[in-house]
Amino acid sequence: MSMLAKKELTDNIKKALNNENLRSALGSFADGFVQDRNAAYEDEDFEALRKKVREARDYAVEHLDELADKFQEEAEKRGAIVYRAKDAQDANQYIQKLCEEKGVETVVKSKSMATEEIFLNKHLEKHDIDITETDLGEWILQLQESHPSHMVMPAIHLKKEEVADLFSEEVGYEVSPEVEGQVELARQELRKKFLSAGMGITGGNLAIAETGTIALVTNEGNARLTTTLPPIHVAVVGYEKLIAKFEDAIAALKALPRSATAQHITSYVTMVTGQVPTIVEGEEGKKELHIILLDNGRREMLSDPTFKQAARCLRCASCLNVCPIYKQVGGHVYGHVYAGGIGSILTAFFHGYETSDDVQEMCIGCRRCAEFCPGNINIPDLILELRRRLTEKRGLPFIFNVGIKGILGNSRLMHTGLKLASKFQGPITDGDMIRHLPLAFSEITECKSLPKIADKPFRDQIKNINQKVDSPTETVAFYAGCAIDFAYPEVGTSLVKVLNKENIKVEFPQTQACCGVPAKYLGDMETMRKLAKQNIKALEGSYDHIITACPTCAEAVIEGFAEALAGEPEWQRRAKKVASKVKDFSQYLANKGYEVGDGTKKRKVTYHDSCHLTRSLRLQEKPREVLKSSNNIDFVEMRDSDICCGFGGSYSFKHPNVAKEVLKDKLDNVEATGADTLAMDCPGCLMQLKGGADKHGVNIDVKHTAEILAENL
Amino acid sequence: MAVAEDKVIGNNLDELYDRFVKKAETLTTQVYRAKSGNEVLEYIQKEVNELGAKKVVGHESELLAEIGLKGKIEGVDVKTKNIVEEVETADIGISELDIAVAKSSTLIQNAESYEKRVVSMLPKTHIAIVKTNNLVPDLPDAFEVLREKYGTAVPPYLAFITGPSKTADIERTLTIGVHGPGRLVVIFVD
Numbered sequence: 041m042s043m044l045a046k047k048e049l050t051d052n053i054k055k056a057l058n059n060e061n062l063r064s065a066l067g068s069f070a071d072g073f074v075q076d077r078n079a080a081y082e083d084e085d086f087e088a089l090r091k092k093v094r095e096a097r098d099y100a101v102e103h104l105d106e107l108a109d110k111f112q113e114e115a116e117k118r119g120a121i122v123y124r125a126k127d128a129q130d131a132n133q134y135i136q137k138l139c140e141e142k143g144v145e146t147v148v149k150s151k152s153m154a155t156e157e158i159f160l161n162k163h164l165e166k167h168d169i170d171i172t173e174t175d176l177g178e179w180i181l182q183l184q185e186s187h188p189s190h191m192v193m194p195a196i197h198l199k200k201e202e203v204a205d206l207f208s209e210e211v212g213y214e215v216s217p218e219v220e221g222q223v224e225l226a227r228q229e230l231r232k233k234f235l236s237a238g239m240g241i242t243g244g245n246l247a248i249a250e251t252g253t254i255a256l257v258t259n260e261g262n263a264r265l266t267t268t269l270p271p272i273h274v275a276v277v278g279y280e281k282l283i284a285k286f287e288d289a290i291a292a293l294k295a296l297p298r299s300a301t302a303q304h305i306t307s308y309v310t311m312v313t314g315q316v317p318t319i320v321e322g323e324e325g326k327k328e329l330h331i332i333l334l335d336n337g338r339r340e341m342l343s344d345p346t347f348k349q350a351a352r353c354l355r356c357a358s359c360l361n362v363c364p365i366y367k368q369v370g371g372h373v374y375g376h377v378y379a380g381g382i383g384s385i386l387t388a389f390f391h392g393y394e395t396s397d398d399v400q401e402m403c404i405g406c407r408r409c410a411e412f413c414p415g416n417i418n419i420p421d422l423i424l425e426l427r428r429r430l431t432e433k434r435g436l437p438f439i440f441n442v443g444i445k446g447i448l449g450n451s452r453l454m455h456t457g458l459k460l461a462s463k464f465q466g467p468i469t470d471g472d473m474i475r476h477l478p479l480a481f482s483e484i485t486e487c488k489s490l491p492k493i494a495d496k497p498f499r500d501q502i503k504n505i506n507q508k509v510d511s512p513t514e515t516v517a518f519y520a521g522c523a524i525d526f527a528y529p530e531v532g533t534s535l536v537k538v539l540n541k542e543n544i545k546v547e548f549p550q551t552q553a554c555c556g557v558p559a560k561y562l563g564d565m566e567t568m569r570k571l572a573k574q575n576i577k578a579l580e581g582s583y584d585h586i587i588t589a590c591p592t593c594a595e596a597v598i599e600g601f602a603e604a605l606a607g608e609p610e611w612q613r614r615a616k617k618v619a620s621k622v623k624d625f626s627q628y629l630a631n632k633g634y635e636v637g638d639g640t641k642k643r644k645v646t647y648h649d650s651c652h653l654t655r656s657l658r659l660q661e662k663p664r665e666v667l668k669s670s671n672n673i674d675f676v677e678m679r680d681s682d683i684c685c686g687f688g689g690s691y692s693f694k695h696p697n698v699a700k701e702v703l704k705d706k707l708d709n710v711e712a713t714g715a716d717t718l719a720m721d722c723p724g725c726l727m728q729l730k731g732g733a734d735k736h737g738v739n740i741d742v743k744h745t746a747e748i749l750a751e752n753l
Numbered sequence: 754m755a756v757a758e759d760k761v762i763g764n765n766l767d768e769l770y771d772r773f774v775k776k777a778e779t780l781t782t783q784v785y786r787a788k789s790g791n792e793v794l795e796y797i798q799k800e801v802n803e804l805g806a807k808k809v810v811g812h813e814s815e816l817l818a819e820i821g822l823k824g825k826i827e828g829v830d831v832k833t834k835n836i837v838e839e840v841e842t843a844d845i846g847i848s849e850l851d852i853a854v855a856k857s858s859t860l861i862q863n864a865e866s867y868e869k870r871v872v873s874m875l876p877k878t879h880i881a882i883v884k885t886n887n888l889v890p891d892l893p894d895a896f897e898v899l900r901e902k903y904g905t906a907v908p909p910y911l912a913f914i915t916g917p918s919k920t921a922d923i924e925r926t927l928t929i930g931v932h933g934p935g936r937l938v939v940i941f942v943d
C-alpha cells in the first residue's frame with residue numbers, strides 16, 4: 041500500500057468521525073434498519089428466498105457465455121443493439137460516439153452504480169454533453185460535484201439545509217430547508233430535463249437471457265421517465281446481472297426491496313424488452329435501444345473460483361447498513377464507488393487489486409453482514425481471501441517472517457517474547473508483526489488499557505492445581521489458546537474449578553500451541569498447516585471432549601485445521617476426528633443441563649455476544665441458558681448485543697479511531713442496562729471491553745462466563 | 754388480458770381484494786370496488802371533485818371505451834384523443850391495468866403503447882382501473898399469468914406499479930410524488 045493512500049484513508053476517517061451530521065444520520069438509520077428490515081421479511085422466508093437468488097445467479101455464472109449470447113440474440117431479435125464493452129473507457133466512448141452521431145446534446149440518467157463505476161458523467165461532460173442525474177439523491181450530489189456514499193441512499197450524509205443551499209444556487213432563488221418543497225422543486229426542474237433530453241441512460245438490475253429483457257427497479261419513477269420520454273435509451277448492465285429465466289426475476293424482485301428499504305416491492309418495476317413504440321417529434325416511431333454489457337473486471341471475478349459468488353450481489357446495501365464500521369464512518373471513507381465490505385471486493389476487480397488494499401483493511405471481520413446478505417455472499421471470507429492474495433503479492437512482513445513465525449509453535453518462547461514485549465513496548469510491538477497476533481499488544485492505548493501478560497502462563501499454573509476428582513464421570517482436554525494461556529490464565533483456572541465441581545477431570549496437553557489463525561490472517565498457510573498438525577497431535581488422546589473457552593480457537597479446531605489440511609487426506613481425517621470432540625465451555629455445560637449453584641454471588645448481568653461465538657459457532661443461546669439458571673443472577677439483555685466490540689484481533693491497532701467509536705457504542709449500550717456485570721465467552725472481547733470500561737471509567741465487572749460461575753465455589 | 758380461469762378458481766376474490774386493500778392502505782393507495790361501469794364513473798367523479806381537477810386524460814382500453822369517459826364526468830375537461838399533447842398539463846391520468854397482485858398491492862400492465870405509459874407517469878394523480886377478476890395472490894402467480902399469455906415473447910414494456918412515486922433521499926424523510934404520481938387510486942370493477 042502506498043503511504044499516500046494510507047494517509048488519505050486515515051485523513052478520511054478522521055474527517056468522517058468529526059462529521060456530526062453524518063454520524064447522527066448513519067447512527068439513527070442503523071438503529072432502525074434491522075427492525076424495519078426484519079418486519080419486511082415477516083411474510084417471506086428469508087432463507088428460502090436467498091437460496092433462490094443464489095441458485096439463479098450461480099447458474100448464470102456457470103453458464104455465463106451461453107446466457108450472454110442468448111440475451112444478446114433475444115434482445116437483438118427485438119430490435120435492440122447489444123454492445124459488449126470490455127472496460128470503462130470502451131463503454132464511455134461508445135456512449136459518447138452515439139451521442140455525437142445522433143446529435144444528442146442533453147442526456148438524462150436514472151440511478152445506476154455501473155455508470156458511476158465507469159465515471160460516465162465526467163467523460164460525457166468532457167465532450168460537452170450535458171448529462172443530468174434524475175434520482176433525487178444523485179442529482180443533489182451532482183450539484184455538489186460529489187459522489188454517493190451509499191448504494192441505495194446516495195445522499196444519506198447530507199442535511200436538508202445543505203440541500204437547500206445547493207438548490208438555491210441551481211435555481212437562483214432562495215430555497216427553504218423543507219423536504220416536501222425540495223422534492224417538488226426537483227420534480228419541476230427535472231421534468232423539464234426529461235422532456236427535452238435526447239437520450240435516457242439507465243443501469244439494469246436484471247438482464248433476463250431467455251427474453252432479452254432488462255429489469256429496472258425504482259421508487260421515484262425516474263427510470264420510467266428515462267426509458268419513456270427521450271427517443272434513445274441506453275442501458276449499461278454488468279455481466280453479473282444475467283439470469284436465465286423470466287421467473288428467476290421473482291426472488292430478486294422480492295429480496296432486493298425488502299433488504300434495501302424494507303419494502304415488499306419497489307413502487308416501480310420496469311421491464312424493457314427490445315424496441316418500444318415512442319413519439320419522436322410528434323411522429324410515432326420505434327425507440328432506439330442500446331444495451332451495453334459491461335465487463336470492466338467482472339468476467340475475471342466471475343471466473344474466479346472464490347470470488348464468483350460476488351455475482352450474487354443485488355446492490356441492496358444491507359451489508360453496509362448492519363456493518364459496525366460503516367455505521368461509524370459512512371461510505372466516502374472507502375474512497376471508491378462501492379463502499380463497505382462488498383465494496384472492497386468489487387473495487388478490487390473493477391478498479392484493480394491495489395486500489396482496494398487500504399479499504400479492505402476497514403473490515404473488522406465480525407461477519408454480521410453475511411447474516412443479512414440476500415445474495416448469501418460470505419463477505420468476510422472473501423475479504424480474507426483478498427487480503428491473503430494481497431499479502432502474497434507483497435510478501436509476508438519481514439518481522440513476521442523472522443521474529444514470529446518460528447515461535448508460534450513454541451508457546452514457552454512465545455510467552456517469554458510477549459512478556460518482554462509488553463514490558464518494553466519497544467520495536468517489537470511495531471507494525472505487522474504484532475497486529476495479527478491474537479493479543480494485539482500495540483502501543484496504542486488511547487482507547488483501552490492493555491492487559492498485562494501473566495507472570496505465570498496457564499500452562500504452568502495448571503500443574504499446581506490439585507484436581508480433587510476421585511472418580512471422574514468424564515475426562516476432557518482443555519484447549520486454551522494464546523489469550524487465555526498468556527493474558528487471562530484466571531479464565532482457565534476458573535474453568536477447571538467449575539468442571540472439577542461437576543466431577544469432570546481437566547487435562548492440559550502441554551504440546552498444544554497457537555491455533556494458527558494469526559498466521560492464516562496474514563496469508564501464511566504454511567505456518568497454519570504446521571500449527572494445525574502440532575495441535576492435532578496434542579489433542580488426539582482418548583479424551584471424552586475437547587473444551588475451549590475462546591470461540592476463535594474453537595472455530596480453528598472445528599473447521600480451520602481440516603480446511604488448511606485439505607491437500608493431505610490422512611491429516612484431514614485426523615483433523616476431523618479431533619474437531620468432532622470440540623465443545624465450547626458454555627455449550628458443554630448447557631448440554632449437561634448445568635445449573636449455577638445457590639451460593640453464587642448476586643449479580644445483575646448483561647451479555648455481550650462475541651462475533652465468532654454467535655455467527656460462526658452459533659452458540660449464543662448456550663451461555664444465556666447457563667447464566668439464567670440461577671436465581672441470584674438477574675439477566676438483562678442489552679441493545680445490539682451481537683454487534684462487534686471493536687476488537688477484531690489487529691483492528692484496534694490498525695484503525696484505533698474507528699475501533700474506539702465501535703467500543704464507545706458498545707459501552708453506551710452496556711451502561712444503559714444498569715447491569716453491574718458484563719459477561720462474555722471470548723478472551724478477545726474480554727481484552728477489549730475490560731480495557732475499554734477501565735479507560736472510560738465505566739464501573740462494571742467485565743468477566744468471562746467461566747469466572748462468574750467459579751465464584752464462591 | 755384475461756387471467757386464466759384456473760388461477761382464479763380456488764381463490765376467493767373477496768379475500769384477495771381485502772388483502773390488496775390492506776396492503777394498499779399502508780402505501781396511501783386509495784382503493785375502490787365498483788360493481789358496474791357507472792359506479793366506476795362515480796368514483797372518478799368523486800376523485801375529480803375532491804382534487805379540484807381541471808383536466809383529465811384517459812387512455813381508452815376496450816374496457817374504458819365501454820365505460821366511456823367522455824362527457825360523463827362533470828366539471829372537468831376530459832381528453833381521450835391527442836393524449837401526448839394534453840398529458841403534460843393534465844391533473845389526472847386514467848388507464849387500465851391488467852393484473853393486480855393482492856399480497857403486495859402491485860398492478861401490472863402491458864405498457865407497450867406510449868400513450869398508456871405517459872398517462873400513468875406524468876400527471877400527479879393516476880387512476881388505475883382493474884378487473885376484479887384479474888386479482889392474483891402473489892407475484893409468482895402474476896408471472897405465471899404472464900408466461901401463459903406471452904411465453905418468451907414478453908411485451909416490450911411491462912410496468913409494475915405499487916403505490917405512489919416516492920423518495921426518502923433527503924434525510925430519509927419519506928415524501929411522495931417525485932417523478933411519478935403522488936396519488937394512486939385503484940378502482941376494481943366487477
Ligand code: SF4
Nearest residue numbers: 353354356357359413
Ligand atoms: S453484498 Fe449482499 S447485502 Fe451487500 S449489497 Fe450485495 S446483496 Fe446486498
Ligand code: SF4
Nearest residue numbers: 363381403404407409
Ligand atoms: S464482517 Fe463486519 S466489519 Fe466486515 S464488512 Fe462485514 S459487517 Fe463490516
